[in-house]
Amino acid sequence: MQSLESIISAYIVSAVESLFNTKIESGSVTFSATNPAFEGDITLVVFPYVKLSGKNPEQTGQLLGDYLLKELPTIASYNVVKGFLNLLLTEEFWKSRFNIILEDNAYGSIESGEHSPLVMVEYSSPNTNKPLHLGHTRNILLGHSVSEILKAAGNKVMKVNLVNDRGIHICKSMLAWKNWGNGETPESSGLKGDFLVGKYYVEFDRHYKEEIKALKESGLSDEEAAKKAPLIMEAQQMLRKWEAGDIKVKALWAKMNGWVYDGFAYTYKKLGVNFDKIYYESNTYILGKEIIEEGLKKNVFVKRADGAVIVDLTAEKLDEKVLLRSDGTSVYMTQDLGTAVERHKEFPFDKLVYVVGNEQDYHFKVLKLTLKKLGYEWADGLFHLSYGMVELPDGKMKSREGTVVDADELINTMETNARLLSEEKGLVEGMQEDEKAELYHRVGMAALKYFILKVDPKKKMLFNPKESIDLHGNTGPFIQYTHARCRSIWRKSELTTIPKPEILTDLQPKEKELIKILNGFPTAVLDAAKELSPALIANYTYELAKTFNQFYDACPVLKEENVSVRNFRLALTHTVARTIKSAFALLGIEVPERM
RNA sequence: GGUUUCGUAGUUCAAUGGAUAGAAUAGAAGUUUCCUAAACUUUUGAUGCAGGUUCGAUUCCUGCCGAGACCA
Numbered sequence: 001m002q003s004l005e006s007i008i009s010a011y012i013v014s015a016v017e018s019l020f021n022t023k024i025e026s027g028s029v030t031f032s033a034t035n036p037a038f039e040g041d042i043t044l045v046v047f048p049y050v051k052l053s054g055k056n057p058e059q060t061g062q063l064l065g066d067y068l069l070k071e072l073p074t075i076a077s078y079n080v081v082k083g084f085l086n087l088l089l090t091e092e093f094w095k096s097r098f099n100i101i102l103e104d105n106a107y108g109s110i111e112s113g114e115h116s117p118l119v120m121v122e123y124s125s126p127n128t129n130k131p132l133h134l135g136h137t138r139n140i141l142l143g144h145s146v147s148e149i150l151k152a153a154g155n156k157v158m159k160v161n162l163v164n165d166r167g168i169h170i171c172k173s174m175l176a177w178k179n180w181g182n183g184e185t186p187e188s189s190g191l192k193g194d195f196l197v198g199k200y201y202v203e204f205d206r207h208y209k210e211e212i213k214a215l216k217e218s219g220l221s222d223e224e225a226a227k228k229a230p231l232i233m234e235a236q237q238m239l240r241k242w243e244a245g246d247i248k249v250k251a252l253w254a255k256m257n258g259w260v261y262d263g264f265a266y267t268y269k270k271l272g273v274n275f276d277k278i279y280y281e282s283n284t285y286i287l288g289k290e291i292i293e294e295g296l297k298k299n300v301f302v303k304r305a306d307g308a309v310i311v312d313l314t315a316e317k318l319d320e321k322v323l324l325r326s327d328g329t330s331v332y333m334t335q336d337l338g339t340a341v342e343r344h345k346e347f348p349f350d351k352l353v354y355v356v357g358n359e360q361d362y363h364f365k366v367l368k369l370t371l372k373k374l375g376y377e378w379a380d381g382l383f384h385l386s387y388g389m390v391e392l393p394d395g396k397m398k399s400r401e402g403t404v405v406d407a408d409e410l411i412n413t414m415e416t417n418a419r420l421l422s423e424e425k426g427l428v429e430g431m432q433e434d435e436k437a438e439l440y441h442r443v444g445m446a447a448l449k450y451f452i453l454k455v456d457p458k459k460k461m462l463f464n465p466k467e468s469i470d471l472h473g474n475t476g477p478f479i480q481y482t483h484a485r486c487r488s489i490w491r492k493s494e495l496t497t498i499p500k501p502e503i504l505t506d507l508q509p510k511e512k513e514l515i516k517i518l519n520g521f522p523t524a525v526l527d528a529a530k531e532l533s534p535a536l537i538a539n540y541t542y543e544l545a546k547t548f549n550q551f552y553d554a555c556p557v558l559k560e561e562n563v564s565v566r567n568f569r570l571a572l573t574h575t576v577a578r579t580i581k582s583a584f585a586l587l588g589i590e591v592p593e594r595m
Numbered sequence: 596g597g598u599u600u601c602g603u604a605g606u607u608c609a610a611u612g613g614a615u616a617g618a619a620u621a622g623a624a625g626u627u628u629c630c631u632a633a634a635c636u637u638u639u640g641a642u643g644c645a646g647g648u649u650c651g652a653u654u655c656c657u658g659c660c661g662a663g664a665c666c667a
Contacts, residue, residue: 473619558630
């Protein structure tokens, strides 16, 4: 279905050509929503054509309006206010639009085909030394939602996770567990695996700090003490053993990482997300060394006097970046270069979206530029979805100060709050226990997910642990509630098929408004895909739900006596429910039939 | 210090350079013999400061003030 804007744009192009003798791009035509104070369904901004017409904005608008009224039968009337041409479309247009939308069961999504672009989305990418927290939650929800949105926009999508399963951090946990763990396992203690490993990471830190303190008292500087503490040296020794393939170290490593994966799997499941492929850094960390050779050969990289290999990006207003240390060890950038190249070989993606926090902005700029310099044209398709940090009222979450908001705990709290409200409303009586649990889960998760996703990803967001996430107003549960209302009407209608409406009467204001909003869904999906912003879908869905509730108040559905009006309203209610469900699926939020 | 992002009602969020800056929440006042009141209606309240570009600036540019991030 062609969008309303593109239909009118085409006529504006020909109007400008025949009236002002100038060719313009149809993409340059700008519309805006009509101000409610004036009559109209869509508004054309006239200012860009004032110079072409040589007349004032009002006269220019009149000319364009006359042309459209004559040439485009769906225009019922127009008016010009200042430089704005307000266009009113015919009732017939909106009625036929609604019928098209109603018929389309996959409304809002474009099926991908063989030649659709392949987009790889990397998200989550956790370390294996601690449980997931609210910051990870934002990452995970964004990654999942963006993937769904890209799919709906007609892309083939591959969701990947790159787990940081090796390095000094996991060695610290391993060492602490060996020293003070007494063989504790998730089974023996009942502790979730990622929490268990996280506990020993903290334990390491505690003992390490004591050692540093003691060393400092014996006269060492801060820096020396931090380097010379026996524990850290032992952890480093462990890492070297790991790299050398020491069987015992590798076995412990595999065991403890296994615990963490079980813990993560539980949280991912609760959050309703999954991956098509999981990469492990233990496999990818060696990648990238060949890239260094390649870069040196192509004279893109330079070997410094101390032996370190660098890429000079000063021409691009960035620094020199070290890619290989003077001791020959690689840095993150080396691995990421190698991983990107490997991935593109295996899955020749058109786009690779990295969902990573904005503290890595510099890193991804360098990554893309460096790949470009090496001649990999596909690097143009690399995109860093740089999201803002989740902050607490007094700043960043700090694990040291114990202010980290744990993901599992937050999920539980949300489910509990949903349960308390449901019980208070008393609408769940008669439900089976498992049905109730499912409902509380859906509602709690809707509140959490919507709270996070409705904020523009680029912006930092604030979470106040003292005030629980709201279930009223502009929230996920409000929209779920609207869906449940729609479904309730539908059940009570006792119809089995959707009535084909013949709308003989004029549309009520709220009916027309709903059709207009429904009409905007495909555009919202495409915009969200272009911007990689689930927030646009959240805002869209809120507008739809809010308007439906107004309609619900103003227009009876089941009690309407005129059969054709009743059928139309039922069809409208059905379409609203279906669209809310589709839109929320793009956010990874499920909607209940009743609540 | 260098680079960079961000400052919008009391609070949390909106606004491809477009009309009178929207919502939610908190505050005030209403709506239930009527399809789910997790709703609806009315109301109070905001663009950090100073310039510039533009027919038009929350949005673009410059400076200042304030907060964060990255790099040393």
